[in-house]
Structures are given as structure tokens and as C-alpha cells.
Amino acid sequence: MAEEAQRLRGSHGGGGGGGDDMGGVGRGGEEREMLIMALMLQTLMLRCCRPQVMLALVTGRQVEAYATKLFLHNQTSDVYLWNKHLSDYIHAGDRYAAVECFIDMNRSNVDCDSVTLVIALSAVTGSNDLLELGQQIHGMAMKLGFNLDVTVANSLINMYSKAGCLSFARKVFASMEELDLVSWNSMITTYAQSDLEEESVTHYLGLLSDGFRPDNYTLASVLRACSSLTSGLSLVEQIHVHALKTGIVMDN
Known part of the structure; x- marks a missing residue:
């Protein structure tokens, strides 16, 4: 697995050497963690096919796809490192740590990207006490223009649907260009x-x-x-x- 991880990193133009500035985990370790998360999510999707778990699978697919997308980013950029930590918290099932990390990211004046918003939305989805924060993330997406991103919009639909806010889900769906x-x-x-x-x-x-x-x-x-x-x-x-x-x- 380590050799395969190193080969994959090489194919994306990554270098060798030390760990990232924030995580304290070696690059090979990061690769393995992401691969394990993707395999776990794929297994969940293969096992679950009932309507009542459909919306949960949507989030799983988005997180998996965006975890892969993280490898295509500049791995020395601040947003990459913050996104990696957000993803780690989601993978560990600690939504509140992910929320705190997202808030700290904004306080640090690091510009969010669509990846950040999708992961942050997955953290607040399914928890009514975090709905207000989810609405603030929606406003942020609109301000940054990411509400037109199909994956961000799908995450918003998922969040509002699980919170029972069908009218908001409808509005997001109706506003989508794609x-x-x-x-x-x-x-x-x-x-x-x-x-x-x-x-x-x-x-x-x-x-x-x-x-x-x-x-x-x-x-x-x-x-x-x-x-x-x-x-x-x-x-x-x-x-x-x-x-x-x-x-x-x-x-x-």
C-alpha cells in the first residue's frame, strides 16, 4: 500500500520529503488515510440502497469525490491544509471538531474554496442545532459564487432536506444552472x-x-x-x- 501511495503521489507531481505544516502526518500516511476513507465510503454505498439512506449516500459520495480532489490542489497552500484537517475530522466522525476547525479557518482569513464548503456542509448536515451555521455557509457560498457549483448546491439540498426545510431545498434546486x-x-x-x-x-x-x-x-x-x-x-x-x-x- 505504501509503494502504491508513493506511486500515486508521484503521478500528481508531488515531491518527496517531510510532512505538512499542520497535521504532523507524513505524506505517505495522508495518502493511505484518504485511500482508506474512499474504500470505506465505497463499501457503505455498495451495502446501502434503501431510500431512507439515499441522502446519507449523497454526502458520502461528495466527501469521497472531494477527498480525491484534494490531491490535485497545491499541497503547500493554506486552503489545502485546512481542507485536509476538515476532512480528517469528518472521517473520524467528529462533526463538532470539524465545525470548530471551519470557524478557526475563517478567523485565520484563509479563503474558502468549493471543497471547503462541501466538507463544512457535510459536518452540519443532519444536526438541527447546526442548521443556522449551515445557512451562514449557504450565504458564504452565494457571496463567493460557489452556490453555482453543482456539488455545493447538492450539499445544500441535502442539508435542508435532512433538516425538514423542504422550501429551502426547492429554492436551491430551482436556482441551479446545472x-x-x-x-x-x-x-x-x-x-x-x-x-x-x-x-x-x-x-x-x-x-x-x-x-x-x-x-x-x-x-x-x-x-x-x-x-x-x-x-x-x-x-x-x-x-x-x-x-x-x-x-x-x-x-x-
């Missing part, structure tokens, strides 16, 4: 879990109209919505036919 499958899945799942079945189905149709291919999470959520509709059986049959035609395999 949508991806995660964006659509987040709203489809949120509506299904909020007993807004027709909205869930409408967004499923919107996903198809935008040319996206549903995945298992999409289907699990929309089928849950269909089960409560009067015309649900007909819709389920249509979704089933579409899944067969497109080769989508449903786990359940």
Missing part, C-alpha cells in the same frame, strides 16, 4: 420521504426529460412514491418496463 443525477435523486427522495408522492414522480419524469439515466436509488425512491398513489400500479408497470429496456437492475 443539474446532475445526484441533484434529481436528492429531490425525488426528499419528496417521497415527505409524503409528496406526486412531486416525486414529477421530478422523476423531469430527470428522464433531461436525458439522465435513473439508477437503483432513483427507482427505489420513485417506486416508494408510486405505492401511495391511486394510479401507482400503472406507474410501477411503466417504470418496470423502462428499467428492463434500459438494463437497470434493481436490488429490491
Whole structure:
């Protein structure tokens, strides 16, 4: 693993030598930590496919993707080092330490980037007592122009959805200039879990109209919505036919 980590670092143009200024962990150790985190998140995603864990998976995917993105940054920059520490706290499951680190970062006048915001949002998501801070991060994203970043916007949708602030999630979704499958899945799942079945189905149709291919999470959520509709059986049959035609395999 150490040799592979060193090879990967070399492929990104990294040098040899000492550890970073803030973490006290050698570069090879940092690489291994990130690889282990990515593997753990991948395992979680493979095991979990039910609608009720969909939004948790969204955050897992974002953190994993952005942890990888950290290696592409200038590894001597302040923002890289702060992002690395934020990611370490999230990996350790210590959201409050991550929040404190984020606040210290801002007090140090270090400019945030989209990576910072995604990790910070993952720290406050799922905790109603941190919702106000999440709203402040939303305001910061708007001020810096990162609210147009699709991954930051998806993180905001996830945060508001888990806090039960559906109207805010809707506003973020409606304001997005770019949508991806995660964006659509987040709203489809949120509506299904909020007993807004027709909205869930409408967004499923919107996903198809935008040319996206549903995945298992999409289907699990929309089928849950269909089960409560009067015309649900007909819709389920249509979704089933579409899944067969497109080769989508449903786990359940």
C-alpha cells in the first residue's frame, strides 16, 4: 500500500520529503488515510440502497469525490491544509471538531474554496442545532459564487432536506444552472420521504426529460412514491418496463 501511495503521489507531481505544516502526518500516511476513507465510503454505498439512506449516500459520495480532489490542489497552500484537517475530522466522525476547525479557518482569513464548503456542509448536515451555521455557509457560498457549483448546491439540498426545510431545498434546486443525477435523486427522495408522492414522480419524469439515466436509488425512491398513489400500479408497470429496456437492475 505504501509503494502504491508513493506511486500515486508521484503521478500528481508531488515531491518527496517531510510532512505538512499542520497535521504532523507524513505524506505517505495522508495518502493511505484518504485511500482508506474512499474504500470505506465505497463499501457503505455498495451495502446501502434503501431510500431512507439515499441522502446519507449523497454526502458520502461528495466527501469521497472531494477527498480525491484534494490531491490535485497545491499541497503547500493554506486552503489545502485546512481542507485536509476538515476532512480528517469528518472521517473520524467528529462533526463538532470539524465545525470548530471551519470557524478557526475563517478567523485565520484563509479563503474558502468549493471543497471547503462541501466538507463544512457535510459536518452540519443532519444536526438541527447546526442548521443556522449551515445557512451562514449557504450565504458564504452565494457571496463567493460557489452556490453555482453543482456539488455545493447538492450539499445544500441535502442539508435542508435532512433538516425538514423542504422550501429551502426547492429554492436551491430551482436556482441551479446545472443539474446532475445526484441533484434529481436528492429531490425525488426528499419528496417521497415527505409524503409528496406526486412531486416525486414529477421530478422523476423531469430527470428522464433531461436525458439522465435513473439508477437503483432513483427507482427505489420513485417506486416508494408510486405505492401511495391511486394510479401507482400503472406507474410501477411503466417504470418496470423502462428499467428492463434500459438494463437497470434493481436490488429490491
